[in-house]
Amino acid sequence: MSFSLLAPLALGLAALGGLAVLAHLARQTPQDRVAFGAMLLMHRMVKRLRRRRRIKDWLLLAMRMAAIALLALGAAGPQVVYPGGVPEHGGSGRVVLVIDRSLSMGLQEAGETLLSRARDGATGVIDGLPSGALASVVVFGDEAMALTDELTTDHERLRAAVVAIQPTNETSNLQAGLHEARRLLAGEPGEVLLFSDEAGPRTVPDARTELEALIELGSTVLPMPVHADPPRNVAVTRAQYVPGVDGGTLTLRLANYGPDGLEVACEVTLPDGQSIPIFVDLPPAGEAEERVTIPSKALGGVGAAVCTDPDLPADDARYFHLPRVGASRVLVVDGDPGDTPTRSEVYFLERALAPWGGARSGVALDVVAPTGLTSLDPDVHRIVFLANVADPRPFGPLLTEFVRKGGNVVLAAGDNITDDRYNAALGAILPAPFRQARSLTDADEPGIPLVLPPTTDHPLFKPFSRSGRAAFPKVRSHRVLTLDAYEDRPDEVTTLLAYEGGIPALVERRIGQGRVLVWTSTVDWGWSNLPLQSAFMPLVQGIVRYLGGESGSGAARFDGTVGEPVRIPLPDLAVEPDITGPDGQPVRSRIEGSTLIFRPDAAGAYAVGLPDAPPLAFVAVNTDPLESDVRRTDSVVGIERELDPERFVVREDLASASFGLAFVLLVLQALVAARTRGETP
Amino acid sequence: MGGHRSRRVGQAIEFADYQEYLPGMDLRGLDWRVWGRSDRYVVKRFETETELPCAVVLDLSGDTGTGKAGLGGYPDLDRSKAGYAITLAATLLYWLHRHGEPVGLEVVAGTGMPFSSLPTRGGRNHLQLCFLVLASAKAGGVAGLGDALARVGERVRRRSWVAVITDGMEEPSTWLPSLSAFARRGADVRFLHLFDPGEYALDEDRPVLFYSPEGGDTLAVDPVGAREAFGEVVAEYVDEVKGGVVRFGGRYLPASTGQPLETLLRRVIRGAA
Numbered sequence: 015m016s017f018s019l020l021a022p023l024a025l026g027l028a029a030l031g032g033l034a035v036l037a038h039l040a041r042q043t044p045q046d047r048v049a050f051g052a053m054l055l056m057h058r059m060v061k062r063l064r065r066r067r068r069i070k071d072w073l074l075l076a077m078r079m080a081a082i083a084l085l086a087l088g089a090a091g092p093q094v095v096y097p098g099g100v101p102e103h104g105g106s107g108r109v110v111l112v113i114d115r116s117l118s119m120g121l122q123e124a125g126e127t128l129l130s131r132a133r134d135g136a137t138g139v140i141d142g143l144p145s146g147a148l149a150s151v152v153v154f155g156d157e158a159m160a161l162t163d164e165l166t167t168d169h170e171r172l173r174a175a176v177v178a179i180q181p182t183n184e185t186s187n188l189q190a191g192l193h194e195a196r197r198l199l200a201g202e203p204g205e206v207l208l209f210s211d212e213a214g215p216r217t218v219p220d221a222r223t224e225l226e227a228l229i230e231l232g233s234t235v236l237p238m239p240v241h242a243d244p245p246r247n248v249a250v251t252r253a254q255y256v257p258g259v260d261g262g263t264l265t266l267r268l269a270n271y272g273p274d275g276l277e278v279a280c281e282v283t284l285p286d287g288q289s290i291p292i293f294v295d296l297p298p299a300g301e302a303e304e305r306v307t308i309p310s311k312a313l314g315g316v317g318a319a320v321c322t323d324p325d326l327p328a329d330d331a332r333y334f335h336l337p338r339v340g341a342s343r344v345l346v347v348d349g350d351p352g353d354t355p356t357r358s359e360v361y362f363l364e365r366a367l368a369p370w371g372g373a374r375s376g377v378a379l380d381v382v383a384p385t386g387l388t389s390l391d392p393d394v395h396r397i398v399f400l401a402n403v404a405d406p407r408p409f410g411p412l413l414t415e416f417v418r419k420g421g422n423v424v425l426a427a428g429d430n431i432t433d434d435r436y437n438a439a440l441g442a443i444l445p446a447p448f449r450q451a452r453s454l455t456d457a458d459e460p461g462i463p464l465v466l467p468p469t470t471d472h473p474l475f476k477p478f479s480r481s482g483r484a485a486f487p488k489v490r491s492h493r494v495l496t497l498d499a500y501e502d503r504p505d506e507v508t509t510l511l512a513y514e515g516g517i518p519a520l521v522e523r524r525i526g527q528g529r530v531l532v533w534t535s536t537v538d539w540g541w542s543n544l545p546l547q548s549a550f551m552p553l554v555q556g557i558v559r560y561l562g563g564e565s566g567s568g569a570a571r572f573d574g575t576v577g578e579p580v581r582i583p584l585p586d587l588a589v590e591p592d593i594t595g596p597d598g599q600p601v602r603s604r605i606e607g608s609t610l611i612f613r614p615d616a617a618g619a620y621a622v623g624l625p626d627a628p629p630l631a632f633v634a635v636n637t638d639p640l641e642s643d644v645r646r647t648d649s650v651v652g653i654e655r656e657l658d659p660e661r662f663v664v665r666e667d668l669a670s671a672s673f674g675l676a677f678v679l680l681v682l683q684a685l686v687a688a689r690t691r692g693e694t695p
Numbered sequence: 696m697g698g699h700r701s702r703r704v705g706q707a708i709e710f711a712d713y714q715e716y717l718p719g720m721d722l723r724g725l726d727w728r729v730w731g732r733s734d735r736y737v738v739k740r741f742e743t744e745t746e747l748p749c750a751v752v753l754d755l756s757g758d759t760g761t762g763k764a765g766l767g768g769y770p771d772l773d774r775s776k777a778g779y780a781i782t783l784a785a786t787l788l789y790w791l792h793r794h795g796e797p798v799g800l801e802v803v804a805g806t807g808m809p810f811s812s813l814p815t816r817g818g819r820n821h822l823q824l825c826f827l828v829l830a831s832a833k834a835g836g837v838a839g840l841g842d843a844l845a846r847v848g849e850r851v852r853r854r855s856w857v858a859v860i861t862d863g864m865e866e867p868s869t870w871l872p873s874l875s876a877f878a879r880r881g882a883d884v885r886f887l888h889l890f891d892p893g894e895y896a897l898d899e900d901r902p903v904l905f906y907s908p909e910g911g912d913t914l915a916v917d918p919v920g921a922r923e924a925f926g927e928v929v930a931e932y933v934d935e936v937k938g939g940v941v942r943f944g945g946r947y948l949p950a951s952t953g954q955p956l957e958t959l960l961r962r963v964i965r966g967a968a
Contacts, residue, residue, distance in 0.1 A: 043904075043915050044901070044902040044903050044904055044915050044917075045904070046901070046903040046904065047903065047904045047905075047906055047913065048903045048904065048905055048906070049760070049761045049905075049906060049907070049908050050761060050894065050905040050906065050907060051758040051759065051760070051761035051762055051776060051862060051864060051894055051907075051908070052758070052862075052864060052890075052894045052895065052929075053758070053864070053905065053906070053907035053909075053911065053914070054864045054865065054866070054932075055864075055925065055932055056905055056914055056916065056925070057914070058932070059921060059924050059925045059927075059928045060914060060916075062924060062928065063921070063924055
């Protein structure tokens with residue numbers, strides 16, 4: 015705060031204060047003399063009053079001098095200048111209205127959202143613009159967009175555009191909004207009217223460079239008030255699953271951005287529809303962490319933690335990945351590691367079951383050598399995949415018992431398979447005794463194709479129910495493992511796939527709850543082209559899902575933020591995957607190289623998959639937790655005041671106040687003087 | 696003096712003479728036989744009642760020369776407190792003389808007098824001498840009440856009747872103790888506190904310079920603003936004097952120049968305050 019005088023020389027009038035002193039000293043003395051016979055009493059009275067009179071005399075002198083000083087000060091034109099003022103808009107003739115439509119602008123207060131207030135304010139400004147004024151409107155969330163290509167005088171068009179602004183769940187990129195405004199001003203000064211809550215810890219500081227540029231341009235950014243007072247919001251800022259005791263733990267972190275403590279009712283919904291209600295106590299303007307124990311059996315996928323509050327519903331839910339909980343691991347026994355990846359069955363199985371690697375996959379593969387079969391744990395492993403294992407005899411009883419107890423075994427053929435050993439070890443659970451492998455064609459020929467599955471009613475072929483069946487005839491094998499003659503028996507032995515000529519390709523045997531599937535060819539390039547065909551991945555995943563009983567167990571997991579591009583590296587696929595949004599509708603996407611890119615506009619679970627196939631990946635899309643912080647930590651005005659303090663000061667003219675106070679003092683001194691008049695000896 | 700009961704009641708009482716009845720005399724002294732024979736009101740006088748020495752102590756200091764509340768029908772002597780006091784003193788002396796009492800006069804301060812002290816005596820000539828002194832007296836000078844009262848007190852005859860007429864405008868603490876001299880002589884003291892109600896009320900209506908005729912500083916005072924405080928001071932002062940007079944054996948009688956002289960005289964004679 016500073017103090018200045020418009021006419022400092024007028025302070026010389028303060029010398030008139032000396033007149034007050036002279037007047038005080040040269041007080042009027044009466045001239046008439048009166049003989050008085052009670053002077054004794056008069057002296058007594060004077061003595062008594064002297065103390066009182068002395069105080070009043072000084073008070074009178076002080077008031078008179080102060081009055082004269084104030085009169086002189088008023089004549090000098092005093093001004094007090096202090097920071098705090100915000101310039102009002104108008105007068106420049108070039109106006110850009112920048113409107114925030116980010117998630118936090120959905121905050122509700124008194125039955126309306128901040129965005130609706132912003133719209134009303136903006137339309138009011140547009141209605142008040144002079145007819146020739148140039149104006150435009152910029153809206154911003156993650157990105158900024160000008161509603162007109164350039165400044166225009168068509169105010170009706172601008173008004174209609176403002177009314178049509180819809181809220182988003184995006185973050186506040188104020189910098190982008192101001193940048194777009196600066197572009198519209200095209201290097202000339204103007205006014206930028208900002209309709210934003212300026213909420214969040216980074217929104218305003220990140221826009222500092224743009225504010226600097228606008229101020230250098232000679233423009234002014236004027237925030238228009240659309241804040242909630244006080245802002246309140248409760249948001250789930252984190253939801254993370256950690257394996258552990260029982261089915262593991264889901265850790266929730268909730269933030270209360272309001273000034274009052276409160277108890278919030280939340281509900282955790284697992285991918286399989288299970289619901290777990292909880293209540294969370296939140297301190298004022300603080301956080302709380304809550305741990306939710308996941309049941310010992312739960313399907314994998316994307317779940318949601320929802321904590322409802324009336325202020326900003328858009329960020330009430332937080333979506334999280336939950337892997338299959340329970341016995342869902344696949345034990346892959348690698349009987350033929352191979353000298354190159356393409357000659358390794360395990361290589362192709364891993365790519366099919368966990369295309370993005372084990373860390374992001376819903377399926378946990380335990381790859382072991384044949385001797386590792388001793389690690390088979392029926393409580394953990396649901397499926398054993400024997401890939402071209404030469405001699406299963408040491409583990410025959412173990413596998414037989416595993417199947418009889420409800421386990422599942424998948425056998426893939428190969429050069430290492432010996433019929434005698436298999437029949438001896440696993441004869442009790444095979445669909446039919448093995449016979450020797452036999453070549454159907456020469457190895458350099460395409461081989462015999464599969465025929466279409468006779469029906470898609472089988473759960474294994476559900477993903478192919480619409481158009482995917484056409485992929486099967488493209489699978490060809492030139493050598494297969496043959497079986498003894500057998501007959502399909504419902505609920506016992508079923509030929510699921512066959513080659514032309516009826517040669518069995520995939521045969522199932524059921525033993526109680528257990529199942530044994532035999533793929534009579536290889537799962538690498540040795541005997542078949544299956545790994546190169548589009549049917550390979552959904553077929554292998556379908557087998558696992560069918561045997562493991564989990565839908566989408568092989569799906570990868572990705573995270574995304576509303577409004578920001580989600581990039582998913584694609585495995586080698588022959589067809590382009592689709593993306594389905596939380597509402598079940600397809601989401602527009604594009605592929606750049608081997609990356610699938612889409613931009614979610616709402617929070618929820620997005621599924622990435624091939625047509626008619628189980629999802630290849632799930633994307634849990636959430637709103638940005640920073641956007642949930644609806645409190646203002648910085649203000650545009652504050653930064654502008656730092657950058658250009660002269661524009662943001664208040665000048666108070668104190669002349670009137672000085673004159674008024676002087677008048678009051680003069681009246682007061684007159685009253686005091688009148689009261690003390692007779693007491694003056 | 697008809698107004699006084701003899702201190703020697705019970706002893707032998709001799710008849711002295713008759714005296715014409717005057718208003719205020721005790722009716723018990725009326726001689727009803729004489730009234731029956733001659734239709735005259737006469738009072739019997741006895742020897743024991745005739746010899747009450749009376750003295751008037753009159754303060755004519757400069758301060759008593761002020762005031763303006765003289766009453767019509769009386770010699771106002773410049774309408775001052777002194778005029779009222781001289782009139783009062785002369786009337787008292789005359790009245791005492793008519794009642795056959797020997798009278799004396801002590802004038803404190805004052806100017807123009809051939810004598811300032813006349814001893815207590817009877818007789819018409821002595822009374823005329825007292826009147827001569829009073830007629831020539833004017834207010835002036837400083838009383839020095841403490842010394843004056845002490846001196847007079849030592850001079851008065853034992854068991855006498857004394858009227859002290861003064862405005863008491865000196866610090867009471869300096870002269871009140873002197874009243875004890877009268878008490879030591881067995882005197883019956885009537886203290887007539889002389890004042891002008893206009894002065895006590897500070898009835899000037901414009902700022903003026905007040906000064907004392909006895910000298911000293913002047914004081915510029917606006918009476919309108921000072922009236923309230925002055926009233927408080929007056930009340931305190933009167934209480935102080937009244938208490939002191941009573942404490943030292945006297946009877947206090949306020950002597951306002953604004954009240955009729957006969958009213959005051961009646962109180963003095965009856966001894967009622």
